[in-house]
Amino acid sequence: MTTPSERLIEVQGLRHEIAGRCVMDVPAFAAGRGEHTLLIGPSGSGKTTLINVITGLITPTSGEVRIDGELMSSLPPAKRDQLRRRTIGVVFQTLRLISALTVRQNLSLAQTLALGHAEPAIIDDLIGQVGLKHRADAMPRELSHGEGQRAAIARALCARPAIVVADEPTSALDDANALAMAELLLSTAETTGATLLIATHDNRLRDRFARTLALTAPQVTA
């Protein structure tokens, strides 16, 4: 196992309730640098909630989350934004590319928000790596779903975050594309040195990841 100082993500006694109903229960979990983890479980098992807590978008009812040693779960909102900006890139199933910007501009904006400036060389490099060189100046609506996903992955990686979180990145894809997507995530993460945390109910990805965290639907508490 990793030592505490190498732990990029560390979760302890995490529990989240909505209107008195427990929606997520993770007693303990940790991932070190380069330890890509697959977060699996059926719908409603709390995968998205865990991702929201890890990325600091919601505050858990109890327990704590440390990102790169910092206690994300109890930081004030502005500090959370700062920590997320510095350390985490996110890929959503619905991509969420900014509709008014081209692929290149989407990456440039993400980089500017995270780093305070754009690095065109890195952007071009990443666009090449995900195979979108010919689509760099296309608007998101002009992309196929596969192209859009590659653009979203490139955007999540362009600020070179330590962690890339992906929420159901392959659920809308057929087998071949789902595997290709996973390969792409793994290979690009390799080159940028990012650690992956991928939430999915898609069993097709299991073989590709050594580590998994399985969530089960939590018990309803009174």
Add this chain to the structure above:
Amino acid sequence: MTLAGLSLAYLKDRALNTALNILLLTLSVATLVILVLFSSQLSERFARDAQGIDLVVGAKGSPLQLILSSIYQVDVPTGNIPLETLETLRADPTVAEVIPLALGDSFRSYRIVGTESAYVEHYNGRMAEGRMFEAPYETVIGAQVARGTGAGLGQKFEGSHGLSGDGHVHEQTPFEVVGILAPTGTVLDRLIVTPVASVWGAHGFGTGPSEDHDDHEDHEHETAGHDEHAGHDHEHDDHEHEHDDVAHDDDAAHHADEAELEVTALLVKYRSSLAAVRLPTFINRQTQLQAAAPAVEMTRLLSLLGVGIDAVRAFAILLMITSGLSIFVALYSALRQREGDMAMLRVMGARPPAIFGHIVLEGVLLAAAGALLGVIVGHWVVAFAAATFPQLQDMGLSALRFEPAEAVIVLAAIAMGGLAALVPALKVFRVDIAQTLADTR
């Protein structure tokens, strides 16, 4: 790509909507700018032409007409008054200066004004070429007259009766240009100025430059025949009567001329404030005369025009509020569609104040584009109007002058754009990102 760049990108992304909103604002700003240019240049021009003239004395009639005809040279005169009034007023110790004006003739619709050199000095007229008139029939022409007629020094021309330029031509009374004035930005620019005696001569009073005495009777007759024209509607019966006398005795005719000599109006400058109290009453009590104060009459005129200007201004402001509302609606609905985008911006690390600024900037950019285009269109319309309608050019309307009020209009429009964006933008601070991400899958 920055958040400011993103504002522009969103505006570009819905180009038609953006263009329509800009157009709406352009129209309202242009209307306001046109109003500002017209009213400020007009009232400034009014003030400049009437500067230093406390009272105008002329024949009985409408006081506004008297002011318009004798100061602004735009309306027909109310009639003529006896020359002796000039001497009476000059003898008054409370009066500083009296300038006589004899109107009624024109050349190619430029008015010929019989007066004294003091009239030119009153408007700070400087000679661009030539010299001041010294003898009857010598004329000094304004800058605009020189430009409009192409007349140079030594040019001879004949005035025609009436002020529109299509009246009877006074033959054998050739005027000569001896001086051309530099532009003054006043009414002087579009006048032909000559000694009072020239106008008398053209109408057969006094002695013309080359006329011998035998011609005199004919001219006397001519003048009587023209009396129905504006500016010469003095007592016709008396005139006929005098004409009979003239026919009988040449010496008597000379005498009658002296008694007949008339001017159209007198521009009076007070020496003491006592005159303001005493003089108008004194003059108005005399049956033939009336006194009108330019300040009073122009205030009256502007307040009459003002109602119309206020109505148009209210309409333009209404239009501006409408365009503000339109920007609000456009941004509000656009931002509803972009809630997912905004949540994503937050996920990517954008701080709420930065996103707030980015949305307000969108409204401000829209408004600034509309406001600046409005100013350009407004000036363009004024330039077009000035080029199309000579009357506006006569009034000195210029499209190249910028008023401080325009800056106020532009700032108000931009502030309104920011304000319209404020309500949608404030939602950024209340948004629950996790919830929005879930809702906008």
